[in-house]
Amino acid sequence: MKLSKQQLQEFDELGFLFLPNQFTSDETALLRKASKEVYALEREEVWRESNGGPRTAFAAHTYNEAFRRLGAHPRLIEPVMQILDGPVYIHQYKVNAKAAFDGEVWQWHQDYGTWQRDDDMPEARAMNIAVFIDEVSAANGPLIFIPKSHKKGVQEAGHDLESTSYPLWTLDRATVSRLANEGGIVAPTGSAGCVLLFHGNLVHASPPNISPWGRTIVYLSLCHVDNHIRRFKRAEWIAHRDFTPIQPLADDCLTASKT
């Protein structure tokens, strides 16, 4: 799994890259089953919406075998190693549910804004790679991006402790308007198995899901090992402290009996 020169240029210019159909229906079925398993667990890593439905399972790679394998999948790790130009470790791992009818908003934010402010990560040499476990459509709360916003550095942000169950450094409306008027807004949508890479400084959000179908996305936030965090304020299962470089597994690791 190697990104082409053109794909690397697109990522650099826009701040994200959409790769359709990277995982087979067998693989996404396996991950869908795994997500149901982790949401059923009563663990501190599994966060719920205000009505009790699942919102996020943090660090699922540390307590679920399928997600452990996905966390070292070559179709995810190798492109990111290519973009970040070296070995990477898992800074954060989330299985985000966006439950049917009740999945709540994620307000406008930059992930690196949080990693810098809360975790003292030196530079934005870190990024997200997401796997759609279900179809993501205009109807079920897709990710929405402001292209090119990653070129503007870390924006001023306020610590939003009220909108949802998860504390987030969010951007004010004037900033979002200004960036969107420059870069536009896009909502990459597609079937289960699609993959989305985006820069740690890309401004993004996600509307509520009012559809009758859940839509789960797995997010790996990967960081160059030299750029590891310096402050251990957040729980280790939210901002990991194991900086060991990931060794990618084999391409069939999800469906193989052993890895």
Added chain:
Amino acid sequence: MKLSKQQLQEFDELGFLFLPNQFTSDETALLRKASKEVYALEREEVWRESNGGPRTAFAAHTYNEAFRRLGAHPRLIEPVMQILDGPVYIHQYKVNAKAAFDGEVWQWHQDYGTWQRDDDMPEARAMNIAVFIDEVSAANGPLIFIPKSHKKGVQEAGHDLESTSYPLWTLDRATVSRLANEGGIVAPTGSAGCVLLFHGNLVHASPPNISPWGRTIVYLSLCHVDNHIRRFKRAEWIAHRDFTPIQPLADDCLTASKT
């Protein structure tokens, strides 16, 4: 403006029809200006979100010249006369704002459900035709439809007086799930000037708008004159009582100096 046999079949089968680029950018600019004018009015017909931003201007064709002309536009009236097979009158006229950042949800519902229950409209010989005044995208709260749901008749509904500022007969989750599992969900999106026709019984909803851009849609709810409402419970500017058949104006009526 005549719908083809294929378009009529598609409407009958799916319950909606999407017509891209029916109005020019000059025409939509004129309508955008008109929508700002009506939202600035302090009138009982102009409803606001809980934070004070505009939500809906009812009956705008009765107090704004551009919307008066749009309410008799041949590109809107003639296709609906074709589908409903005869002369039509305006049952309801709405300019719906879905304001930037604050535009709230419209819960799952059927419009004819309300027209039957509240207004005693005899049959579902009535429908909506909508004009996009701004671009409608996955990011700014598009309409979402359950195709083929119009074939199932009026569904059980509860009177929702709490979710938003507007009372609505909404469907329960089990019904929405069942219909969506049969028909799927679609979100027709496109630029300003697109037109969307949908059956009075088509189940639809619209998520909040978290984008920095408003998106205004004008809705004409047109009813066959023989099928006029029998009960006058709601205000006459919400459920009109003038059943005079609309005489379509000329095709250039929006930009002409006089009509």
